Amino acid sequence: MKLLYKDVDKEGEGTVGLIAEEPEDMWHAYNLISEGDLVRSTTIRKVQSESATGSSTSNRVRTTLTICVENIDFDTQACVLRLKGRNVEENQYVKMGAYHTLDLELNRKFSLKKHEWDSIALERVDVACDPVQTADVAAVIMQEGLAHVCLITSSMTLIRAKIDVTIPRKRKGFVQQHEKGLNKFYDNVMQAILRHINFDIVKCILIASPGFVRDQFYEYMFQMAIKTDNKVLLDNKSKFMLVHASSGFKHSLKEVLQDSGVINKISDTKAAGEVKALEGFYTMLQCEPAKAFYGKKHCESANEAQAIETLLISDNLFRCSNVALRKEYVKLVDSVRETGGEVKIFSSMHISGEQLDNLTGVAAILRFPMPELEDEESDDEN
Amino acid sequence: MSRHRNVRSINVNEEYEGYDDVYGHSVEDDYCVSPSEAAFMYDREGSKNKQKIGAFFQSVNDIAEENEGENESKEANLSDIDKARLESCVDQIRQIVSSGIPRQELVNIILLYNFNVEKAINFILGCPQYNHITEKKAVVPKDVDPSNIKVVTPGTKTTNITKGFDLVQKEVNRLNVTPRSQSPASGRATPTPDQNDEGKNLKQKESKFDVNVQYKKERGNAKENLYMVVIGHVDAGKSTLMGHLLCALGQVNQKTMHKYEQESRKVGKQSFMYAWVLDETGEERNRGITMDVGRSQFETETKLVTLLDAPGHKDFIPNMISGAGQADVALLVVDATRGEFETGFDFGGQTREHALLVRSLGVSQLAVAINKLDTVSWSQERFKEITQKLKLFLKHAGFKENDVTFVPCSGLTGQNLTGKPTENELLQWYAGPCLLDVIDNFRTPERPIAKPFRFSINDVFKGTGSNFCVSGRVETGTLSLGERILVCPSREMATVKGLAIEEVSQQTVFAGDQVSVTLSGIDIQNVSIGYILCLSQNPVQIASKFQARIVVFNVTVPMTKGYSVVMHHQSLVEPVIVSKLINQLHKSTGEIINKHPRCLSNNSSAMVEIQASRPLALELYSECKELGRIMLRVGGVTIAAGLITKIVL
Ligand SMILES: Nc1nc2c(ncn2[C@@H]2O[C@H](COP(=O)(O)OP(=O)(O)OP(=O)(O)O)[C@@H](O)[C@H]2O)c(=O)[nH]1
Numbered sequence A: 001m002k003l004l005y006k007d008v009d010k011e012g013e014g015t016v017g018l019i020a021e022e023p024e025d026m027w028h029a030y031n032l033i034s035e036g037d038l039v040r041s042t043t044i045r046k047v048q049s050e051s052a053t054g055s056s057t058s059n060r061v062r063t064t065l066t067i068c069v070e071n072i073d074f075d076t077q078a079c080v081l082r083l084k085g086r087n088v089e090e091n092q093y094v095k096m097g098a099y100h101t102l103d104l105e106l107n108r109k110f111s112l113k114k115h116e117w118d119s120i121a122l123e124r125v126d127v128a129c130d131p132v133q134t135a136d137v138a139a140v141i142m143q144e145g146l147a148h149v150c151l152i153t154s155s156m157t158l159i160r161a162k163i164d165v166t167i168p169r170k171r172k173g174f175v176q177q178h179e180k181g182l183n184k185f186y187d188n189v190m191q192a193i194l195r196h197i198n199f200d201i202v203k204c205i206l207i208a209s210p211g212f213v214r215d216q217f218y219e220y221m222f223q224m225a226i227k228t229d230n231k232v233l234l235d236n237k238s239k240f241m242l243v244h245a246s247s248g249f250k251h252s253l254k255e256v257l258q259d260s261g262v263i264n265k266i267s268d269t270k271a272a273g274e275v276k277a278l279e280g281f282y283t284m285l286q287c288e289p290a291k292a293f294y295g296k297k298h299c300e301s302a303n304e305a306q307a308i309e310t311l312l313i314s315d316n317l318f319r320c321s322n323v324a325l326r327k328e329y330v331k332l333v334d335s336v337r338e339t340g341g342e343v344k345i346f347s348s349m350h351i352s353g354e355q356l357d358n359l360t361g362v363a364a365i366l367r368f369p370m371p372e373l374e375d376e377e378s379d380d381e382n
Numbered sequence B: 001m002s003r004h005r006n007v008r009s010i011n012v013n014e015e016y017e018g019y020d021d022v023y024g025h026s027v028e029d030d031y032c033v034s035p036s037e038a039a040f041m042y043d044r045e046g047s048k049n050k051q052k053i054g055a056f057f058q059s060v061n062d063i064a065e066e067n068e069g070e071n072e073s074k075e076a077n078l079s080d081i082d083k084a085r086l087e088s089c090v091d092q093i094r095q096i097v098s099s100g101i102p103r104q105e106l107v108n109i110i111l112l113y114n115f116n117v118e119k120a121i122n123f124i125l126g127c128p129q130y131n132h133i134t135e136k137k138a139v140v141p142k143d144v145d146p147s148n149i150k151v152v153t154p155g156t157k158t159t160n161i162t163k164g165f166d167l168v169q170k171e172v173n174r175l176n177v178t179p180r181s182q183s184p185a186s187g188r189a190t191p192t193p194d195q196n197d198e199g200k201n202l203k204q205k206e207s208k209f210d211v212n213v214q215y216k217k218e219r220g221n222a223k224e225n226l227y228m229v230v231i232g233h234v235d236a237g238k239s240t241l242m243g244h245l246l247c248a249l250g251q252v253n254q255k256t257m258h259k260y261e262q263e264s265r266k267v268g269k270q271s272f273m274y275a276w277v278l279d280e281t282g283e284e285r286n287r288g289i290t291m292d293v294g295r296s297q298f299e300t301e302t303k304l305v306t307l308l309d310a311p312g313h314k315d316f317i318p319n320m321i322s323g324a325g326q327a328d329v330a331l332l333v334v335d336a337t338r339g340e341f342e343t344g345f346d347f348g349g350q351t352r353e354h355a356l357l358v359r360s361l362g363v364s365q366l367a368v369a370i371n372k373l374d375t376v377s378w379s380q381e382r383f384k385e386i387t388q389k390l391k392l393f394l395k396h397a398g399f400k401e402n403d404v405t406f407v408p409c410s411g412l413t414g415q416n417l418t419g420k421p422t423e424n425e426l427l428q429w430y431a432g433p434c435l436l437d438v439i440d441n442f443r444t445p446e447r448p449i450a451k452p453f454r455f456s457i458n459d460v461f462k463g464t465g466s467n468f469c470v471s472g473r474v475e476t477g478t479l480s481l482g483e484r485i486l487v488c489p490s491r492e493m494a495t496v497k498g499l500a501i502e503e504v505s506q507q508t509v510f511a512g513d514q515v516s517v518t519l520s521g522i523d524i525q526n527v528s529i530g531y532i533l534c535l536s537q538n539p540v541q542i543a544s545k546f547q548a549r550i551v552v553f554n555v556t557v558p559m560t561k562g563y564s565v566v567m568h569h570q571s572l573v574e575p576v577i578v579s580k581l582i583n584q585l586h587k588s589t590g591e592i593i594n595k596h597p598r599c600l601s602n603n604s605s606a607m608v609e610i611q612a613s614r615p616l617a618l619e620l621y622s623e624c625k626e627l628g629r630i631m632l633r634v635g636g637v638t639i640a641a642g643l644i645t646k647i648v649l
């Protein structure tokens, strides 16, 4: 994301001009824009015009509109952000108050005006515009008959392809069906890799599985590559890395990102950092349960006692349309920081963020035990 | 399901007896200790942990029996300490033997033996009067309904079916589920239109009754079918042992065996030549490791045994579970080589995990082959040492001592497999049965053929012609050629075009059989491993959210709400989320000790809610044990076993 200008006053009101440069920036924009914000951008509008003779024609014009956002839609797989709202600036084509749906476009500037830019939103701008690019990692996580081809960027894990086929088991005297099915499966996975992974961007491709599936697949793929003289694969052979995972399900990605070999190679990715942080929380819960809490109520109580050392919070919570609730979460984050605690904002598009979301979205590791909280009824059971 | 409650007037005591029975069984049926808590295992005798193992489901110890009154005084006279001792004795005994014995009788036996649990158990096990209780697993509610006629077939022991069994049991269990699940609405979530149709129901019952006659006619004279899974740590010699056994029984022709010998020598794996009989894929042979369950058949004196050779490697436990889910009995193979047994047993090996898994999956009879004794020159000491360690562990895992047999052997040299050993060193101290006889001595479990038809799919493959086949096990009920069946959870209908057991065509197949079913009229896309076949008039439940009562084994991190786990249900392997921790329960009493716990750690028992991302076909444990069990695994480790208690959505 490119920052064009930032014009925010002391009260936090103001406008920021931005250009989304890559698909991931749409995710940042999605996290930035809330209902009620004003977004100004060029867009395409269908206009009905009536000629002198009275026949009406409709044509599409490009125009710049400012809408007050009422509805936000994000397609995670295609990275398309669609904003719907009323026009707030009269314009030659569109009347005041008319509805318009605006798709944010890559490489076109847009401006975002908020009544209140809180710390979370400002931080998001900083993160999004950080020029230090962490290279992307691709991962194929597989077991016999099931594979996920994922792309791990700094703030998102995208499942690019899922291959789910039934492979006949080995049966006495009929092993061919099994072996044929397996080869067909490997072929599907290989095609998915070629189709979805851009080897120019990706610096490392992890192939993870239980048993020998990864070795078998790797062997198969490079045999085929030699056979078909596939330059792309052969030139990038060194980027592949085989690691163990207990299954081909998506959540096993967590194990992959904890593998020491993988960490050495991709230590700078946010995804691996988040997995580690969440693991730290669970370890604390096991060893010293009175120093690990989750759920809004428990975390807030701990914060009041200035006890929070690390706060894990999912960005999902800041996207809620309830302004007051969002404010409470922002306040929690600000307050933890003020008291010297560390705050890790998880991307709900990463595997550990998804898990944190399932765990109420907020968890805290404390500086000192607060056993009294354990007796307090938590609010998240309903 | 209030319909049932209104209609019937229930004899409370009888009802509770059924209740006790169901959950009492589940105690030893399903729960065991965490695989790697070694200290815990050895410690148990005489330690404070006494009540933990296997006692998880005993919430109903204190339910009054009819004859409570007359003996109460005896118990009342006891001091507080003795009362506590008594309680603990009762608990312990109920862990070992089924809790079908009325409490009062137990109390008397315990008092008789002066609180000596060991003696009391021996008395119970030795007493013919309790045979039915300790042996039989089937829950047959007594006299609930006067129209409930027992049809005991004289002569054959396999059939003891009650007319109307199904209906009655369902009712009993429904009612019983209520107090535990804390909600009166514990009925079927899936609309089952035909179920309300009493007429049809009755008709079906009638026809099911005939099934018993048919079963006897078709199977009465033949050898009994027995399904045996072979389990144990990687490289314990499972495949070699079974390959050699098959060879010795003439199941593998000499030409093939010669070929295996030549070829295995060529790749430098001659020691695996017998294993090649079962390890058939190129990958398995090259690596010398079994990856998926291998099957074969052989006959003993009285039985037709289908053996399922499970892989021992940790990463293939999902395959092992699907094999074990289909087995009646298990053969645990351990490597007697010095150091190797210890690796497989003490240091996080699969010997423990496998044994606990099969027990949790409902297998109660076990033979243990102490293998590779040739490597320790048939040392009796080594045999004894291993036997002792295993005995203790298996007892606490919930196996009854009488149901476990130890047999010394060597798969490679073929000693003591099918006949008397020839090795002098072994003959000196061993005069027991050979492996084949041990297998022959297994009891075939009763087949629930009168229950509604359920079949779990374990494999989908192309048959001859345009149709495709599914193979798997008939869990309950029967299926005949030409019947229309419902595939769940995809809810597609299909027609049964062919039935075959081990390539032999059949007209009708019965509960317990492992069958290849040729299906027509359905797209292969709509059928997948783990799906359930049933009949449309009595379908399996379909749910994506349900409650289960689980026991957490040894976990490195505690289980919280939102935990992602892999659930195993029959052959289905499915990622699910533990969406709610409802209550933490006391492991022996089942009392709620913590509502909405924040987390569950080692060896705890709890009621949880499980959320799947798509609908699954399953059953309440109380209605169908076979389809009511689940296993939860994370990162390749089994962390919990559970029983489905309630369908939510
Ligand atoms: N000395 C000796 N070696 C044996 C014996 N039984 C098996 N072995 C050897 O042990 C090795 C492993 O045998 P397998 O039969 O493949 O073991 P497994 O338990 O089937 O292994 P997985 O299926 O991979 O878990 C082979 O090299 C066998 O030759 C035995 O009785 N004595």
Ligand SMILES: [Mg+2]
Pocket: B238, B239, B240, B275, B279, B289, B290, B309, B310, B311, B312
């Ligand atoms: Mg093997």
